[in-house]
Amino acid sequence: MIVFDLSCTQGHRFxxxxxxxxDYDDQRARGLLACPHCGCAxxxxxxxxxxxxxxxxxxxxxxxxxxxPMANTPMPPEVQKALHQLAKAQxxxxxxxxxxxxxxxxxxxxxxxxxxxxxxxxxxxxxAEAKALIEEGVPVAPLPFPVAPPExxx
Numbered sequence: 001m002i003v004f005d006l007s008c009t010q011g012h013r014f015x016x017x018x019x020x021x022x023d024y025d026d027q028r029a030r031g032l033l034a035c036p037h038c039g040c041a042x043x044x045x046x047x048x049x050x051x052x053x054x055x056x057x058x059x060x061x062x063x064x065x066x067x068x069p070m071a072n073t074p075m076p077p078e079v080q081k082a083l084h085q086l087a088k089a090q091x092x093x094x095x096x097x098x099x100x101x102x103x104x105x106x107x108x109x110x111x112x113x114x115x116x117x118x119x120x121x122x123x124x125x126x127x128a129e130a131k132a133l134i135e136e137g138v139p140v141a142p143l144p145f146p147v148a149p150p151e152x153x154x
Contacts, residue, residue, distance in 0.1 A: 007046040008035035009087065011080035013073065016043075029148040042087075044145055046075075086144055097122045099150050105129040112138040122147060 004024060006016045012035050018024040024045075027033055033043040075083070097120040100107045104123030110116040122143065125133070133140045 005046040006033070006035075006043050007075065007083075008038065008040035009042040009084055010035065010038050010040050011075045011077070012037040012040075013046055013075060025146070028146065029152040044087075090143055090145055093120070094122060094147065096120055099123060099147075101149060105133055108133060108138055108140055109136070112136070124149075 002018050002021060002024075004016050004018065005013060007013045014036055016024065016033070018027070028043065031041060034041050035043060074080075100121045100123040102124050104121065104125045107116070107121055107123070111118045111121075125140070130140060130142070
């Protein structure tokens with residue numbers, strides 16, 4: 001089992017337990033995720049702090065209670081607003097973009113080397129493919145929020 005911190009566009013944070021990361025992706029793509037607080041179906045993974053144990057000889061600094069981050073509490077309104085605006089901007093940008101799926105690396109290279117006309121595209125690339133594109137100087141960037149392939153949308 002894997003636990004993800006999730007959040008909805010209304011700013012509610014909650015945990016989701018999944019058999020694997022692929023199970024989360026599958027359930028999200030099929031529209032099976034919803035906020036338990038408000039029922040919102042626009043659910044994404046929330047930023048999570050890595051669980052890195054401290055060294056045995058490290059002095060631990062204790063923060064006063066009023067400054068400690070709290071898990072599973074609503075996001076501050078300004079963070080919620082910023083994430084909503086970012087999601088809205090991504091959705092607007094994707095309207096003018098073409099889904100190329102697993103051919104993303106190939107199609108991006110073709111545009112970079114002048115083998116096809118430049119156009120906004122989005123798709124999937126493995127970590128190795130993305131690193132190779134960056135090393136070649138091909139301008140690419142990950143999207144801030146996951147995007148489901150068109151054939152998996154409701």
